[in-house]
Amino acid sequence: xxxxxxxxxxxxxxxxxxxxxxxxxxxxxxxARGEKIEPNDWMPELYRKQLIRMIEQHAHSEIIGxxxxxxxxxxxPGFRRKMAQMAKVQDEVGHAQLLYSAAETLGKTREQMLTDxxxxxxxxSNVFNYPxxxxxxxxxxxxxxxxxxxxxxxxxxxxxxxxxxRALERICAEEAFHLKYGHDAVVHMATGTPKQREMIxxxxxxxWPPIMTFFGPSDKMSTHTETLMRWKVKMASxxxxxxxxxxxxxxxxxxxGLTVPDPKLKKNMETGQWEYTEPDxxxxxxxxxxxxxxxxxxxxxxxxxxxxxxxxRRALLNPKAKYxxxxx
Amino acid sequence: xxxxxxxxxxxxxADDQLILGHRNSEWTxxxxxxxxxxxxxxxxQDKIGHSLAFYTLLQELGEADxxxxxxTRNANQFHxxxxxxxxxxxxxxxxxxxxxxxxxxIIRFEMLSQSSYEPIAKVATKLKGEVKYHVLHANTWIKNxxxxxxxxxxxxxxxxxxxxxYALGMFEPSQYEQELIEAGVYAGExxxxxxxxxxxxxxxxxxxxxxxxxxxxxxxxxxxxxxHTEHLQPLLxxxxxxxxxxxxxxx
Numbered sequence: 403x404x405x406x407x408x409x410x411x412x413x414x415x416x417x418x419x420x421x422x423x424x425x426x427x428x429x430x431x432x433x434a435r436g437e438k439i440e441p442n443d444w445m446p447e448l449y450r451k452q453l454i455r456m457i458e459q460h461a462h463s464e465i466i467g468x469x470x471x472x473x474x475x476x477x478x479p480g481f482r483r484k485m486a487q488m489a490k491v492q493d494e495v496g497h498a499q500l501l502y503s504a505a506e507t508l509g510k511t512r513e514q515m516l517t518d519x520x521x522x523x524x525x526x527s528n529v530f531n532y533p534x535x536x537x538x539x540x541x542x543x544x545x546x547x548x549x550x551x552x553x554x555x556x557x558x559x560x561x562x563x564x565x566x567x568r569a570l571e572r573i574c575a576e577e578a579f580h581l582k583y584g585h586d587a588v589v590h591m592a593t594g595t596p597k598q599r600e601m602i603x604x605x606x607x608x609x610w611p612p613i614m615t616f617f618g619p620s621d622k623m624s625t626h627t628e629t630l631m632r633w634k635v636k637m638a639s640x641x642x643x644x645x646x647x648x649x650x651x652x653x654x655x656x657x658x659g660l661t662v663p664d665p666k667l668k669k670n671m672e673t674g675q676w677e678y679t680e681p682d683x684x685x686x687x688x689x690x691x692x693x694x695x696x697x698x699x700x701x702x703x704x705x706x707x708x709x710x711x712x713x714x715r716r717a718l719l720n721p722k723a724k725y726x727x728x729x730x
Numbered sequence: 731x732x733x734x735x736x737x738x739x740x741x742x743x744a745d746d747q748l749i750l751g752h753r754n755s756e757w758t759x760x761x762x763x764x765x766x767x768x769x770x771x772x773x774x775q776d777k778i779g780h781s782l783a784f785y786t787l788l789q790e791l792g793e794a795d796x797x798x799x800x801x802t803r804n805a806n807q808f809h810x811x812x813x814x815x816x817x818x819x820x821x822x823x824x825x826x827x828x829x830x831x832x833x834x835x836i837i838r839f840e841m842l843s844q845s846s847y848e849p850i851a852k853v854a855t856k857l858k859g860e861v862k863y864h865v866l867h868a869n870t871w872i873k874n875x876x877x878x879x880x881x882x883x884x885x886x887x888x889x890x891x892x893x894x895x896y897a898l899g900m901f902e903p904s905q906y907e908q909e910l911i912e913a914g915v916y917a918g919e920x921x922x923x924x925x926x927x928x929x930x931x932x933x934x935x936x937x938x939x940x941x942x943x944x945x946x947x948x949x950x951x952x953x954x955x956x957x958h959t960e961h962l963q964p965l966l967x968x969x970x971x972x973x974x975x976x977x978x979x980x981x
Contacts, residue, residue, distance in 0.1 A: 468758060476755060479981035480973060488758070488771055489771075496768055
């Protein structure tokens, strides 16, 4: 999981004039040639700022995203699922660790990023502000949210910032397993007892609207993406990702005899594009700005974990140690 | 060899690993640093894997399948020590418990890898390398935090004092103790305890912590024959919440 940091907020690109034009031109030429930008290379301040924001939000999405599925670790039915659910959620926490390191190479410490998360200053993927009511919800997250994340991250893995792109390659390899796990769990539910089928359909109905907003507002509504695309920070538009996701997964959902709760959903054979009910972007904005079903709970859990663990971090702190950026 | 004695031993081993593995997994998402979230999850996965291996041996001896055994018994049918069922508490308690438990578990695995009962010997030989890492993790953290700030040392000391009676409860002898020793299955709980004490003392000596005087402490026995604290049944209810919706379903 969970990708797509850049969809939450974009940096305003109104102030590139302060950069050295020669350096900026060389930087853009390197990116155009397909070179990776490394931590000690020259980069425009806006590039640095946007990447920190994006990688940080991605990292936050991993640890906050571990919560809705994490609550089902202790309740997973049977050894096979229990072991897999633990390993899956552990991977997500591992991704956070990897991503915080990647963001640290740009000059912001993990501690500062976590503080900004708890204070509500930086965002995480909006879907995790929705609850996982049942085991089936957890299965839908494992399958379809991870699927969405892969679409997003495969694109961003081709981005220009070396440490982020390398982190994403590793993350995608693990996500591929999550996808198999999630699909297998959903298949068992969808082909199981009437009760299991009912549980999985209900979960899909609950999660479909958040899934449709996962890739961010439609391209008509998002701005400032041109420079991000040129700098290979953003590699595919929100709508492109959404279309690709629908193309890959709606047939698989239908194949299982499940229905998608959107009467308008169909593929237009002439345009090759999926048509769907426009997601409720007002709700999206409301939730991302703090007023969703689980925002307060998610941050409270994170805050409690930070507070309860503070003595451990204080104890580990060596006053003589000097801060060193991680290698990534 | 008395099959009841072997089954009793296997249940102890399996239930300890399952319940502590379950507790360790509760740290996912809540650790004091991400690295510890990940470490506790790794140990949880190992331990639950070990319990599965022992339940599988039990199944070969005619007991029900591992899912049924793990997910449908009640607390009074569990043979784990009370130490492992206690709630995680703060990180200091979880760490101390992990230290006290795994330093005993590795000794059991070492002994069992030499066991006259071959199926256990095979499993123990295969898995003891994993437990070795759990011990390494516990000892490293105890040494680090146990020599750090006053706050950390006070916390660890309080947790050590609290956990010790339960830790001694791990060594409650079974009714088959003598038989198991004579048949060469393993050297028995008293022998495990003696070696355990040496090992934990060696680590504690390198810290600012003090091991309480064990002669004045009453061990918390009972777990090995189904007497548990009020914490075990809720843990089991939670574990079986989905499974029990339909125990015959394929999840």
